[in-house]
Structures are given as C-alpha cells and as structure tokens.
Amino acid sequence: xxxxxxxxxxxxxxxxxxxxxxxxxxxxxxxxxxxxxxxxxxxxxxxxxxxxxxxxxxxxxxxxxxxxxxxxxxxxxxxxxxxxxxxxxxxxxxxxxxxxxxxxxxxxxxxxxxxxxxxxxxxxxxxxxxxxxxxxxxxxxxxxxxxxxxxxxxxxxxxxxxxxxxxxxxxxxxxxxxxxxxxxxxxxxxxxxxxxxxxxxxxxxxxxxxxxxxxxxxxxxxxxxxxxxxxxx
Amino acid sequence: xxxxxxxxxxxxxxxxxxxxxxxxxxxxxxxxxxxxxxxxxxxxxxxxxxxxxxxxxxxxxxxxxxxxxxxxxxxxxxxxxxxxxxxxxxxxxxxxxxxxxxxxxxxxxxxxxxxxxxxxxxxxxxxxxxxxxxxxxxxxxxxxxxxxxxxxxxxxxxxxxxxxxxxxxxxxxxxxxxxxxxxxxxxxxxxxxxxxxxxxxxxxxxxxxxxxxxxxxxxxxxxxxxxxxxxxxxxxxxxxxxxxxxxxxxxxxxxxxxxxxxxxxxxxxxxxxxxxxxxxxxxxxxxxxxxxxxxxxxxxxxxxxxxxxxxxxxxxxxxxxx
Numbered sequence: 001x002x003x004x005x006x007x008x009x010x011x012x013x014x015x016x017x018x019x020x021x022x023x024x025x026x027x028x029x030x031x032x033x034x035x036x037x038x039x040x041x042x043x044x045x046x047x048x049x050x051x052x053x054x055x056x057x058x059x060x061x062x063x064x065x066x067x068x069x070x071x072x073x074x075x076x077x078x079x080x081x082x083x084x085x086x087x088x089x090x091x092x093x094x095x096x097x098x099x100x101x102x103x104x105x106x107x108x109x110x111x112x113x114x115x116x117x118x119x120x121x122x123x124x125x126x127x128x129x130x131x132x133x134x135x136x137x138x139x140x141x142x143x144x145x146x147x148x149x150x151x152x153x154x155x156x157x158x159x160x161x162x163x164x165x166x167x168x169x170x171x172x173x174x175x176x177x178x179x180x181x182x183x184x185x186x187x188x189x190x191x192x193x194x195x196x197x198x199x200x201x202x203x204x205x206x207x208x209x210x211x212x213x214x215x216x217x218x219x220x221x222x223x224x225x226x227x228x229x230x231x232x233x
Numbered sequence: 234x235x236x237x238x239x240x241x242x243x244x245x246x247x248x249x250x251x252x253x254x255x256x257x258x259x260x261x262x263x264x265x266x267x268x269x270x271x272x273x274x275x276x277x278x279x280x281x282x283x284x285x286x287x288x289x290x291x292x293x294x295x296x297x298x299x300x301x302x303x304x305x306x307x308x309x310x311x312x313x314x315x316x317x318x319x320x321x322x323x324x325x326x327x328x329x330x331x332x333x334x335x336x337x338x339x340x341x342x343x344x345x346x347x348x349x350x351x352x353x354x355x356x357x358x359x360x361x362x363x364x365x366x367x368x369x370x371x372x373x374x375x376x377x378x379x380x381x382x383x384x385x386x387x388x389x390x391x392x393x394x395x396x397x398x399x400x401x402x403x404x405x406x407x408x409x410x411x412x413x414x415x416x417x418x419x420x421x422x423x424x425x426x427x428x429x430x431x432x433x434x435x436x437x438x439x440x441x442x443x444x445x446x447x448x449x450x451x452x453x454x455x456x457x458x459x460x461x462x463x464x465x466x467x468x469x470x471x472x473x474x475x476x477x478x479x480x481x482x483x484x485x486x487x488x489x490x491x492x493x494x495x496x497x498x499x500x501x502x503x504x505x506x507x508x509x510x511x512x513x514x515x516x517x518x519x520x521x522x523x524x525x526x527x528x529x530x531x532x533x534x535x536x537x538x539x540x541x542x543x544x545x546x547x548x549x550x551x552x553x554x555x
Contacts, residue, residue: 008552079511081538081550218540 016074017084020091021146023067027098028142030060032135034105035201039131041112042194043124053109060102067095083218087148090215094145097204097211101138104197111190126173127194130166133159134198137205141212150216153209157221163202170195307332307472307502308353308390313367315348315357322348325367326528328521330472335494335503337517337534339510341554344523346506350474353504354390355383371472388415391465395477397457399449399464404441407449407460408432411468427467435463436493455486462493466501473497475505479512491516510550514538522546 007014034053041050071092074080080088137156144152174188174195213221306329315323323345330336330353338346348357355376357363369376376386388411399407408428409418418424428445432438437459441452449460458478465473475494479487494503494516507513513520514534521531522545530537530546541547548554 006548006553009554010552013552081510081514081552082541082547084551085539 010078013078013080013084016070016078017080017087020067020070020074020088023063023070024091024094024098024142025146027060027063027067027095027102028138030056030063031098031101031105032139034060034102035108035131035135035138035198038105038108038112039128041109042115043128045112047113050109050112054106057102057106060099064095064099067091071095083148083215086215086218090145090211093211094142094208097208098138098142101201101204104201108194108197111194115187115190124191126166126170127191127198130163130170130195130198133166134163134201134205137163137202138208141205141208144209145212145215148212148216150213153212153216154221156209157206160202160206163199167195167199306330307372309370310349310352311368311370313349313352313365313369315345315352315366316364317360318362322526323352324526326523327367328528328531330502330504331519332502333498334519335498335505335517336519336521337513338504338506338521338523339508339513339549340523340529341549342508345526346521346523347476349523350476350504350506353472353474354387354392356387356392358383385415388468389470390472390474391468391470393458393461393465393473393475393478396481397454397461399452399457399460401448401450403446404432404449404452404460405445408463408467411464415468417468431463431467432460434466434497435459436489436496437463453486455482455489458482458486458490459493462490462497466497470501472502472504475503477506477508480508487512510538522549524549 034056037049037053040046041053071088074088075085078084137159140152141156143149144156171192174192177184178188210221213219213224217224308330310329311327312325313323313327314321314325326345326349328336338350340346351357352365352369353376357365365377371386371389374381376390400410402410405428408431409424412418412424412427418427429438429442432441437456440456441447441460449457452460458481462473462478478494479490482490491512494505497503498518505513505516517534519531520534520537522529522537522541522543524545530541530543532542537546538550541550545554
C-alpha cells in the first residue's frame with residue numbers, strides 16, 4: 001500500500017483533490033443528517049420535519065452534480081495517476097452512492113404521514129437502533145475515504161451483518177403483527193419498507209467501503225488475502 | 234507459416250494475401266511484398282543480405298499483445314552499471330526487453346534511463362570516460378564481447394534520437410544509406426524497394442514519394458523524425474531504441490509517431506525513453522522507473538500507472554517527487 005506521503009509539487013493539484021474530498025464529506029454529513037431526521041420524524045410523528053427532509057434532498061442531488069463536474073475536470077486538467085486516480089474515481093462513484101443513500105432517507109421521510117399511530121407497533125422501538133448503526137457506517141466509511149484508511153473500511157464492512165440481523169428480526173416481528181391483526185398490515189408494510197431502506201443503506205455503506213479500500217490500497221477487498229506476486233519481468 | 238509476420242494492432246497498410254507473398258518472396262520468412270513493405274524477421278545467425286537464400290527454421294513468433302513475461306527476452310541486461318569517470322550513473326540494472334512490446338523507461342532527469350538505453354547498442358563506447366560493467370545479451374549473445382561487431386550490433390539495435398537528425402542528403406539517400414553500407418540491396422531496384430517499404434512503414438511514403446530527391450532537412454520536424462525512424466528500420470533491425478523521440482514535436486506529429494510506435498511493435502522490440510508519462514502510458518506495455526541510477530520498479534504499464542508497488546514510483550508518477 002502506498003501512502004500519499006506529501007503534497008504534490010503543483011499545489012493546485014492538492015487543492016483540487018482536497019476540494020473533492022470536502023465535497024464527499026459534505027454529502028456524507030447531509031446524508032447522515034437526513035437519515036437521523038427522517039427517523040426522528042417517524043418516531044415523533046413530525047410531519048412538518050419530514051417535509052423538510054424531503055425538500056433538503058435536493059441539496060444532495062446538487063452536490064453530486066458538483067462532485068461529478070469537479071472530478072471530470074480534475075481528470076481532464078491534472079491527469080491524475082496511481083493513488084490520485086483511484087481517489088478521483090472513488091469520489092466519482094461514492095458521490096452517486098451517497099446520493100442514493102439520501103434518496104432512502106427521503107423515502108423514509110415520505111412515509112411519516114402514512115404511518116399513523118405506528119408507535120403501537122412494537123418493532124418501531126428497534127428501528128432507531130438499526131438506523132443508528134447504518135448511519136454510523138455511512139459516517140465512518142466517509143471518514144475512512146477522507147483519511148484513506150483501509151482498516152476502517154474493513155471494520156465498516158464487518159458491521160453490515162448487525163444491520164442485516166436487525167432487518168431479519170424486524171421482518172419476522174412485523175410479519176407476526178400483520179398476521180395477528182390485518183388492520184396493522186398497512187402500517188407494518190410501511191415500517192417494513194423503512195427497515196428495508198435502512199438495510200440497503202448499510203449495503204451501500206459496505207459498497208463505499210470497498211471503493212475506499214481499493215482507492216487506498218490498489219487492491220480489491222475480495223482479493224486482499226490472495227498472494228499478489230506478479231513481478232516485473 | 235505465411236502469417237507469422239506479426240500483425241500490427243492498427244495496420245495502415247493492407248496485409249498481403251498469402252498467394253502474393255508466395256509469389257513475391259517464397260524464399261523469405263513471412264510475407265514481404267513491396268506493397269506492404271514487410272521486412273522478413275530473422276534471427277541473428279540468419280542475417281545476410283536481403284534476397285539471399287535462407288533456411289526457414291526460425292520458430293514462429295506469437296503475436297499476443299502482452300505475452301507471458303516468462304518467455305525468452307530479445308535483450309537481457311544483467312547488473313549493468315555505468316560510471317562516467319568518478320560519477321556512477323547507473324547501478325546494477327537488470328531488465329529484459331521483449332519482442333512485441335514497447336518498454337518505456339521513465340524517471341527524473343539524471344536518473345540514468347538514457348544512459349541505460351545507450352548501453353543497449355554500445356553508444357556509450359563513444360564516450361571515453363564511460364565505463365560499463367555487467368552483461369547485456371542480444372538473443373543470448375553478449376553484446377560487449379570481442380566477437381560482437383559493433384557496427385553490426387547497431388544495425389540490429391537501431392536508435393532514434395531526441396532531435397531529428399537526418400543526413401543533409403536527399404530523402405532517398407537518408408534511407409538507402411544504411412542498407413547500402415550493410416550490403417542489403419545490391420541493385421538499384423532492391424534499394425528502391427527497401428526505401429519504399431521503410432518509408433511506408435514509417436508512415437511517410439505518401440507525403441514524400443514525389444520528392445525523394447529533395448533534401449531530408451527540408452521536411453517538417455515530425456516528418457524528419459519519421460524519416461529517422463525509416464532510416465533505422467531500413468537495415469532491418471531487431472530492436473529499436475528511442476531516446477525522447479517526440480520531445481521536439483508538436484502534439485499532432487507526436488500522435489503520428491506514437492501511432493507508428495504502436496504499429497512497429499509487432500515487428501521489433503522497442504525501448505523508449507520519455508519524460509512524458511502520459512506518453513509512456515499511451516505507447517508502452519511495460520514501464521521501468523529509474524531513480525538515482527537504479528531501476529526502482531519494472532512492470533506492466535497498466536499496473537505501474539494505476540497501482541505501483543514502490544513508494545518512489547508512486548511519488549514520481551503522481552507528481553509528488555522532489
């Protein structure tokens with residue numbers, strides 16, 4: 001693995017790459033906030049707040065476009081190589097994934113007015129904890145990108161199992177509720193979607209972790225245990 | 234057997250039909266007609282004037298774009314060191330140069346890449362203070378042994394320099410000079426043929442065919458450089474060394490030379506020194522990074538530029554060096 005030990009001889013190159021990292025950080029911050037707010041609105045039945053989450057998703061879309069524009073510009077003007085190139089390509093891909101995570105948060109927020117008296121349904125108490133883990137995965141993996149930290153990326157991947165376990169557990173519980181009382185089916189289905197969205201957010205964080213790992217090491221995560229020894233001939 | 238002549242990736246000249254090749258040059262190895270300008274590929278022991286009879290015993294070369302690195306290299310350098318007086322310019326460099334591939338040497342100024350390139354056809358012999366140690370083999374023969382005729386070596390290992398350096402003679406004479414002194418082409422017709430196919434291969438024929446008697450120095454920079462490449466390939470070399478062949482050229486002329494390099498790599502082993510890393514990335518299949526007289530890293534170009542193993546390589550190619 002190579003570290004980006006020092007800055008480029010051409011300082012403007014560093015500024016461009018830093019700007020790209022900052023954009024990804026900013027997108028990550030907005031996405032985390034959106035998940036947190038969407039879940040708060042769901043639990044507290046805050047319809048007004050949910051509308052705000054939906055409206056704020058536009059910011060994330062705009063930042064994705066800005067990231068893409070800057071990444072393409074950087075490739076054209078700076079011709080990045082090796083670790084730099086992997087970073088820029090990762091930023092380009094990550095921005096799309098974070099935007100998607102924002103869409104899931106928006107979708108959760110849209111369900112807030114549809115889930116009436118959901119607090120009567122038991123699994124709602126599990127959802128915030130599931131959301132907390134998924135959000136922390138997003139947070140940590142984007143930090144890992146900014147720090148080029150492959151270790152943290154690996155740890156994030158390991159946490160996806162916990163999110164999946166939550167989903168399985170919530171799925172079974174909601175199914176039970178639906179069977180017990182058909183009146184619950186509508187609410188429970190919405191909550192099931194919420195759980196599914198959170199589970200997908202965890203998957204996306206894992207995908208980002210793989211991109212971060214490749215950007216930082218030049219190796220694909222799946223290949224990390226393979227002995228890569230194709231020497232120069 | 235007839236198609237063993239390697240096919241360039243992007244041929245600009247049509248491949249000859251097998252029947253035409255049989256009719257025109259049954260005694261030669263591979264198709265070689267005036268139309269396509271192919272020069273027969275020969276092994277060292279087979280070298281003799283074009284048109285002479287030859288035993289067809291050379292193994293058929295494969296034309297894979299990136300063959301197994303394990304196969305026999307065209308040239309092999311083993312622990313080559315060079316010093317100019319007290320100053321050590323190169324320290325124990327070992328590397329293989331393969332057929333069918335362009336090997337790019339990159340590195341900062343003074344890293345020894347040009348010095349190393351010049352070792353490959355003993356150009357350092359011309360510098361009195363230069364001392365070369367280590368072993369360099371061309372097809373298994375030690376090029377520094379007393380049995381090696383240096384003039385013959387430089388015909389087998391041709392060189393193209395940074396600044397186009399055509400002779401102040403006609404375009405025709407620039408190309409015909411080498412074959413004539415090496416006894417390739419005894420008749421005017423044979424020389425005409427060699428000149429035409431060399432210029433065709435260098436992608437210059439269409440631009441100069443009506444003015445072969447004009448001076449080579451009257452051509453544009455890019456044309457002069459292609460004339461120098463035509464001159465190098467006229468003597469049917471096995472290896473072509475290029476020392477910054479495009480640094481004096483504009484982007485269009487550079488693109489033409491790069492396209493030419495890509496076409497020629499099917500026929501010759503090519504080693505190129507370049508300061509332009511984008512160029513190394515564009516034209517080569519193998520890249521060797523030199524630093525302070527040492528070979529730091531040598532590998533597939535696609536890997537060197539996306540995932541180098543050595544920190545110093547990474548720092549250099551990403552613009553963090555120094």
